[in-house]
Amino acid sequence: MMIGLQIAQIAMSFDGQQEIQPNMGFRDPSYAAKIYATGWQKGEPWCAAAAIVDWTEAYAAVPELAGKARSLYSLNSQQMAENFHKDPVWPTSTTVPVVGSMAIFADGNSTTSGHTAVVIEVMPDGITYRTEEGNTIPANATGNQREGYIVAQHVHQVGRPHSVTGLNLLRFIHPLEA
Template identity: 30%
Template sequence: MIRAEIIKQATALLGKKEIKGNQGFYDQQIDQEMRSLGFQDGYAWCALAAELAWTRAYNQFDSTMIKEIEKYFTAGAQRTYRKFKKSPFEVNQTPEPGDVVVWKKLSGGRNKGYGHVGIVTSELDDEGYFTTIEGNTNARGSREGDGWLPKRRKLKLSGDSGLIVMGFIKPKEV
């Protein structure tokens, strides 16, 4: 039930745009909500976009969960993952609709210290792909984009360059 609501809330954000340079959002309600989650001008905001979808969804069923998830989401992808990994939330390597997916960016085998985040909208298909809705992306799939878009991503759990999946954060049913 919560998973479907997370996807509904993420879908409602599709096509919404940022003000160039991560300076806020054209939609004033989204701008206010993102700032209430910790967004500041200049921030990368993909993790906060995922938090927004989860916050809106939990607000429909059990608003007490909002305080719980606020403890673990940050503006940083990898930091968000590390905090959830130590939390009561389940984290694993299998995508399910409604999950938060977290990637780390590697270059030459080195962790660059940043990453990307999205909301999973499908299970893994026969070709090893899953679909997402991601904030702060663009048509080319950049982790530094200008809005919310749907993506089809290959499940890549290892490698020495590009975006590598750290894991999938599971929502708690309510």
């Protein structure tokens, strides 16, 4: 199976994982252990950590790519986008979603505030894509109250802000196939 499809399947397997709010850990101890293994600490946003978990599990069988990816990961979404974009081998794009890609969103021009998601499906039009993302709310949530952020799916379009947060797409980090 292609790495991109493995990443998407792994990401979807974590759908519904819930934090202990606000960013203080996770209800499922097994998922918590995976997130902590990324270097994540209580009180920090965890969307990038969730994507790193998905990629880490998919690349576990390909040690050379796993090590390369590990050297480029960051819990800061924008820093991770920059790390992968500067790498001479790893593919990125500002307009082309690919299944298994990390989608990195930025809060305006901020270098610290943003969001990370994993592309789990690209629609036939090539610009509409569905993501699985941690540290978010369900797409159908109403009001400002929350029970704790979860891993949930959202649908986006290239060239439009994030469908829930309003953040702007910075770039896609495509999976490298073995």
